[in-house]
Amino acid sequence: MRTLYVAEYPAIQHRHDNGDVVTVRLKRREGGFRATCEGCETEFIYRKPAPSPIAHFKSPLLPPIKGNWDGGDDDH
Numbered sequence: 001m002r003t004l005y006v007a008e009y010p011a012i013q014h015r016h017d018n019g020d021v022v023t024v025r026l027k028r029r030e031g032g033f034r035a036t037c038e039g040c041e042t043e044f045i046y047r048k049p050a051p052s053p054i055a056h057f058k059s060p061l062l063p064p065i066k067g068n069w070d071g072g073d074d075d076h
């Protein structure tokens with residue numbers, strides 16, 4: 001039995017070697033969502049998509065001054 005981590009929920013579609021597209025549904029089990037496919041002996045474990053490696057937060061080099069980010073609001 002091999003293990004595959006997936007980021008889809010609640011159903012996993014995958015293809016078998018014979019070309020069949022098989023759908024398995026994840027079920028809550030042991031603190032996570034899992035599905036087992038007997039056909040290809042694979043256990044699918046749901047894992048939340050990893051956070052983007054690119055930082056989206058504001059630059060720490062700039063001071064957090066209010067009004068610095070909401071453009072068009074110069075009425076302070």
Ligand SMILES: [Zn+2]
Pocket residue numbers: 014015016022037038039040041042
């Ligand atoms: Zn399968």
